[in-house]
Amino acid sequence: MKRMRRWQWMHAVPIMVLMTWGFSCSGPANQVLTVSADAAEPLPELGPVEDFDARPYREAPPPTRPVLYHDAPEALLLGRAGSDRMQAQQGFRIQILSSRKKEEADRMAAQAIQWWEEERERGNLRQVLPRYDGAPPVYQDFIEPYWRVRLGDFTARATAQTVLPAVRDRFGSAFIAPSEITVQ
Numbered sequence: 001m002k003r004m005r006r007w008q009w010m011h012a013v014p015i016m017v018l019m020t021w022g023f024s025c026s027g028p029a030n031q032v033l034t035v036s037a038d039a040a041e042p043l044p045e046l047g048p049v050e051d052f053d054a055r056p057y058r059e060a061p062p063p064t065r066p067v068l069y070h071d072a073p074e075a076l077l078l079g080r081a082g083s084d085r086m087q088a089q090q091g092f093r094i095q096i097l098s099s100r101k102k103e104e105a106d107r108m109a110a111q112a113i114q115w116w117e118e119e120r121e122r123g124n125l126r127q128v129l130p131r132y133d134g135a136p137p138v139y140q141d142f143i144e145p146y147w148r149v150r151l152g153d154f155t156a157r158a159t160a161q162t163v164l165p166a167v168r169d170r171f172g173s174a175f176i177a178p179s180e181i182t183v184q
Helices: 006-024 102-122 124-128 157-170
Strands: 087-099 138-143 146-154 175-183
Touching: 087 102, 087 157, 102 124, 102 138, 102 146, 124 157, 146 157, 146 175, 157 175
Parallel strands: none
Antiparallel strands: 087 146, 087 175, 138 146
């Protein structure tokens, strides 16, 4: 629908006022319509008052709580969204090697995996890491120009401090390094 412009409104308003005034002044105000009693038709007989019983037409009350159907995952509904996924965060790892030679880093990573498996079989890691039963957390990163071999996914420096003496027994120059870690 088009909008009326200002000049159109200026012409439309007086016309509407005149029409209203003209319709209200059409005919005498004291004219009364009279009907003689002879000419009137008799009114029809009215029967007894009708009773209506609405009981058969009652509807069930609406449910107090609507039923919702959705396709959201169960973990999201229970507030555990992402709890089964691996997530990256800032933490600590124990660095055991930094070298420019990839072969040396590969050899050291293999030794670190072997050491981790031996320590786990002996039960030494359970004392310091009671909940760690996964694959050996040995990481080989290339940050130009060095290959770095690091152990563990520690969220707190204090936890890394408890494991460091055992790692230093095998890898003498080990130290704690801040790193982005993967946790579940």
